[in-house]
Amino acid sequence: MRIASWNVNSIRARLEHLTGWLGRVSPDVLCIQETKVEDSRFPEEVLADAGYRAQFFGQKSYNGVAIAARMGLALEDVKRNLDGDDADAPRRLMACTVEGVRVINVYVPNGQAVGTPAFAYKLAWLSRLRLELAAHCKPEDPLLLCGDFNVAPEPIDVHNPQKWEGQVLFHPDERAALRDVIAWGLCDGFRRFHPEPGHYTWWDYRLSGFRRNQGLRIDHALMTPSLAERATDVWIDKEPRKLDRPSDHAPIVVDFTL
DNA sequence: ATGGCTGCTTTGAGCAGA
Numbered sequence A: 001m002r003i004a005s006w007n008v009n010s011i012r013a014r015l016e017h018l019t020g021w022l023g024r025v026s027p028d029v030l031c032i033q034e035t036k037v038e039d040s041r042f043p044e045e046v047l048a049d050a051g052y053r054a055q056f057f058g059q060k061s062y063n064g065v066a067i068a069a070r071m072g073l074a075l076e077d078v079k080r081n082l083d084g085d086d087a088d089a090p091r092r093l094m095a096c097t098v099e100g101v102r103v104i105n106v107y108v109p110n111g112q113a114v115g116t117p118a119f120a121y122k123l124a125w126l127s128r129l130r131l132e133l134a135a136h137c138k139p140e141d142p143l144l145l146c147g148d149f150n151v152a153p154e155p156i157d158v159h160n161p162q163k164w165e166g167q168v169l170f171h172p173d174e175r176a177a178l179r180d181v182i183a184w185g186l187c188d189g190f191r192r193f194h195p196e197p198g199h200y201t202w203w204d205y206r207l208s209g210f211r212r213n214q215g216l217r218i219d220h221a222l223m224t225p226s227l228a229e230r231a232t233d234v235w236i237d238k239e240p241r242k243l244d245r246p247s248d249h250a251p252i253v254v255d256f257t258l
Numbered sequence B: 001a002t003g004g005c006t007g008c009t010t011t012g013a014g015c016a017g018a
Helices: A015-025 A044-049 A117-136 A172-182 A189-193
Strands: A002-007 A029-033 A052-057 A065-070 A076-080 A093-098 A101-107 A143-148 A219-223 A231-236 A252-256
Touching: A002 A015, A002 A101, A002 A143, A002 A219, A015 A044, A029 A101, A029 A143, A044 A052, A052 A093, A065 A093, A065 A101, A117 A172, A143 A252, A189 A219, A189 A231, A219 A252
Parallel strands: A002 A029, A101 A143
Antiparallel strands: A002 A252, A029 A065, A052 A065, A076 A093, A093 A101, A143 A219, A231 A252
16 A cells, blocks of 8 residues: 655646656555645546546645545545634645545645744644544554645754754744644654655755755654554655656655555 | 745736745
8 A cells, every 4th residue: 555645836737747656656545735726626637537536625826635546445534624724724634534544634834934923823733733633533543644744853854954943844843843743643654764864855946955955854654553563665756856847845655554 | 145946826026835
């Protein structure tokens, strides 16, 4: 079983990259963030031609999440956004159950800059995510919480931690909020398999960040122990980041036995 | 020191991203 997560930075701008990647990597499920498209314009047919059926939860211009599953694989108990979100809330979360695994796909707010209302919203959102887990899930059950968290957990996850310390994406308060989510009963799937430095999931379009591998590891695949013990690898696919006009994020892929 | 790129928007300069 292969479940992946990718912030595509506009699904319409990335359709060819997306379908090409689905064909090459062939995940059973793909959690997508930043679709940036309202539901009536979601490219269902293109995904269907690629062999995938998607559940989607988007809005115009910003945010938006989707979960695509190989045709014939059922996505059950779909939930959209956090408890307490109203209809106007930014669309940032979709959860479903597939093959007995609860999959939660998140696009955590970016936070803009430390000290802004957006930063406070980001911290509150992470706090509500922890409450969501406590209210609906059990740490004993197989669960994957994946997506774009917009937080680098440790200095090893930042190409230049001295420069980034205290900045948005690597501020102590965000890191504590992410640790609090993990403390519900999760582990960092990627680090279980790849403890060494130099692995990132996002590289700035500016500064030739990708060419110099100056990035941040801000996309994560967090899992409960009962799923982690079935995992055979968690890896980052840098290939699509090398294409012309790429997303600034790379996909993260979780392989596990059923 | 600053901004450096990209996608979106009732098309064009401004916002947001990270």
